[in-house]
Amino acid sequence: MKFLHTTLLCWALCGTTLATGMAAPAEASPKPRKEYRRGLEAITRRNAEASLRFLASDEMGGRLAGSVEGRIAGQYIRSELEQMGYSQQITEQPFTGRKGEALRNILVKIPGRDTTRQVIVGAHYDHEGRRDGRVFPGADDNASGVTVLLELARAASATRTQPEHTLILAFWDGEERGLQGSRHYVSRLGADTARIDCYINFDMVGRNTDEARPRLFRYFYTSAKPELKTWYAESVKAGGLTEVEADFRPCDRTIGGSDNTPFARAGIPIAWYHTDGHPDYNTPNDTPDRINYPKLLDIARSSWYLIWRMAYVE
Structure with a gap:
């Protein structure tokens, strides 16, 4: 996550509105079904904190793309997904990095009853590795996003039902x-871009940019798809969320340094949960003990509602 570059460019193109965590839902919101509730209950701090602390441990050496630790991070993700029951739905997309590194995206495809429409949810699992002998653990950037995505995988598994539209969970390298x-990934979609209803991104979703407002986060979304803002408001009520306060950033175009960018440039609507910068960004001090876990979990719960609306009932 290249925070400063992303923020300056995105904010220059985006409007800003604020909403507290208790924003009123739209009247048309459907009554949550038992499948949604099962998914919501599967999102837990115990699993989330275990994942984040492992990925951002000193032993993981900062998860540099193409490194041994980067490959271990990928294997850990795959192992977690297999334990959730996704063994037959996992694929790896290998590719060569710009310096010849062997890299891989890890994908879970949950086919919908209607496979002509897709929702993609993603987070990157690499970070900066080591510099001058010091580990850059990347707890917020982006073990936090991977942790949320793993919790969403648990939620989808817990529904015990097939989605209406295909759901893809993507862990980017x-x-x-x-x-x-x-x-x-996007370069190989071709005409399939028209099938994608939305891409939801998680990159740096675990810290506070303003310690006086610990619930605050930035919610970027494609302005041409205003229901993304409505669904966020609905998610707060449906999930009983108390640890999030959205600073809405509607964008006609999204330019910046996170994985939403290739999708937006391909004309695919996006939503991006992002808790903004902090003094420990991209330093050895980005450690698991500084994560705001209640906010991270409510971000996961909010996004689960968006996924439920788009992939399961919408």
Whole structure:
């Protein structure tokens, strides 16, 4: 995640509105079904904190793309997904990095009853590795996003039902080296871009940019798809969320340094949960003990509602 570059460019193109965590839902919101509730209950701090602490541990060496630790991070993700029951739905998309590194995206495809429409949800699992002998653990950037995505995989598994539209969970490699994983994926979509209803991105979703407002986060979304804002408001009520306060950033175009960019440039609507910058960004101090876990979990719960609306009932 290249925070400063992303923020300056995105904000220059986006409007800004604020909503508290208790924003009123739209009247047309459907009554949540038991499948949605099962998914919501599957999102837990115990699993989330275990994943984040492992991925951002010193032993993981900062998960540099193409490194041994980067490959271990990918294997850990795959192992977690297999334990959730996704063994037959996991694929790997190998590609070569700009410096000849062997990189791989890890994908879970949950076919819908209607396979002509897709919702893609993604986060990158690489970080900066080591510099001058010091580990850059990347707890917020982006073990936090991977953790949310793993919790969403648990939620989807817990529904015990097939979605109406195909759901793809994507763990990207090589983001810190130029969005390589997501660019590679989008470049091979071709005409399939028309099938994608939305791409939801998680990159840096675990910290506070303003300690006086610990619930605050930035919610970027394609302005041509205003229901994304409505569904966020609905998600707060449906999930009983108390730890999030959205700063809405509607965008006609999204330019910046995260994996939403290739999708937006291909004309695919996006939503991006992002808790913004902090003094520990891209330093050895981006550690698991500084994560705001209640906010991270409510971000996961909010996005689960968006997924439920788009992939399961919409």
